[in-house]
Structure formats: C-alpha cells, structure tokens
Amino acid sequence: MPSTQSLSIEPLSAAAFAPYGHMLGDAMQWSEPAAVFSNPATDFWRTHLFQPGAAGDTEILWVNYRSRDLVVSTLEVHHLTQQAIVPLTGAVVHVVACSNAQGLPDLDTLKAFLIPQGLGICMQPGCWHASRVLGEQVTCLMLTRRSTTLDLVAHLNGTSAAQESAFSNISALIVTG
Numbered sequence: 001m002p003s004t005q006s007l008s009i010e011p012l013s014a015a016a017f018a019p020y021g022h023m024l025g026d027a028m029q030w031s032e033p034a035a036v037f038s039n040p041a042t043d044f045w046r047t048h049l050f051q052p053g054a055a056g057d058t059e060i061l062w063v064n065y066r067s068r069d070l071v072v073s074t075l076e077v078h079h080l081t082q083q084a085i086v087p088l089t090g091a092v093v094h095v096v097a098c099s100n101a102q103g104l105p106d107l108d109t110l111k112a113f114l115i116p117q118g119l120g121i122c123m124q125p126g127c128w129h130a131s132r133v134l135g136e137q138v139t140c141l142m143l144t145r146r147s148t149t150l151d152l153v154a155h156l157n158g159t160s161a162a163q164e165s166a167f168s169n170i171s172a173l174i175v176t177g
C-alpha cells in the first residue's frame with residue numbers, strides 16, 4: 001500500500017513561485033520608473049500585467065475559501081487565462097503543480113505555498129492548483145477570465161463539460177504545516 005505523500009507548506013517568494021506564475025505584492029518594483037510612484041502619502045507600483053488570454057475579458061471575482069481538508073486529491077487547471085488570488089481576510093494554502101507534456105499535473109513540481117493576507121499570486125495558464133484554509137473562511141480577490149468563469153460554473157452545475165478548465169485526480173497528499 002503506497003504511503004500517502006506529505007507536502008510541507010512553504011513560505012511564498014517570487015523565486016519559489018516563478019515556475020507557476022508571479023508573486024504579487026513583493027518589494028516595490030522600480031524597473032519601470034513610469035509605473036511606480038512614492039510620496040509621503042502613498043506608494044503604488046506595477047506588480048504584474050495580468051493576461052486573460054487571447055480575446056479574453058479580465059474579470060474580478062470575490063472568492064471565499066473554507067475547505068480545511070488538508071488531504072488533496074484533486075487539482076484544477078485553466079487552459080487560457082492567468083488567475084490571480086489575493087487573500088483579503090486571512091492566509092490561504094495554495095497547492096500548485098506545473099503541467100507535463102501531456103497537459104496533466106507534473107507531480108514532481110507539486111508545492112504548497114502559504115499566501116498571507118496582503119500578498120498574492122498570479123498563476124500562469126496550465127498551473128494546476130487547489131486552495132485550502134487553516135482556520136476560518138478566507139475571502140479573496142481573484143482576477144480571471146470571464147469566459148472561464150462561465151464555463152466553470154456551467155461545469156460545476158452539471159450543465160456542460162468544462163472546456164477552458166480541467167480537473168485531475170492525483171494520489172492523495174497531505175499538506176503539512
């Protein structure tokens with residue numbers, strides 16, 4: 001009987017998340033002076049240029065995560081759009097994996113990141129993922145693609161098969177602190 005794989009939660013960093021997409025809200029970016037500003041009252045800077053995919057409409061979703069089940073056996077992927085998650089009310093545990101040549105989760109790239117309140121991530125298309133919380137429900141801001149949401153809702157409601165997203169069962173893994 002194969003033992004259940006455990007996956008340790010690791011802190012979010014731009015370098016560690018780079019294979020999966022972009023970290024949002026790390027240090028102020030001064031690489032493009034025209035896209036950054038700071039004075040005694042405010043700082044703002046470009047942390048990422050979001051890409052919803054060809055002919056895609058960027059959509060803002062308000063998302064609640066409340067699953068505390070640290071056993072993960074299903075991952076989800078979006079084929080066309082990046083997807084950004086910014087936790088607003090608490091931390092989110094985000095499990096990710098890259099796609100392999102067949103478009104399935106590359107289990108050698110599985111990682112679990114803690115996304116703290118006030119930081120965020122933006123996954124590239126093809127990044128497999130699952131989200132969990134460690135306590136109470138966490139509300140997040142999400143950037144995604146309008147057609148991917150409509151497609152996902154229709155799938156989740158059993159109305160039609162998903163075209164812009166997919167789901168994959170994996171050998172159960174336990175996310176550990």
Ligand SMILES: NC(=O)N[C@@H](O)C(=O)O
Pocket residue numbers: 061063076083129130131144149152
């Ligand atoms: N809305 C939406 O696409 N949600 C999923 O991607 C998810 O992982 O939460």
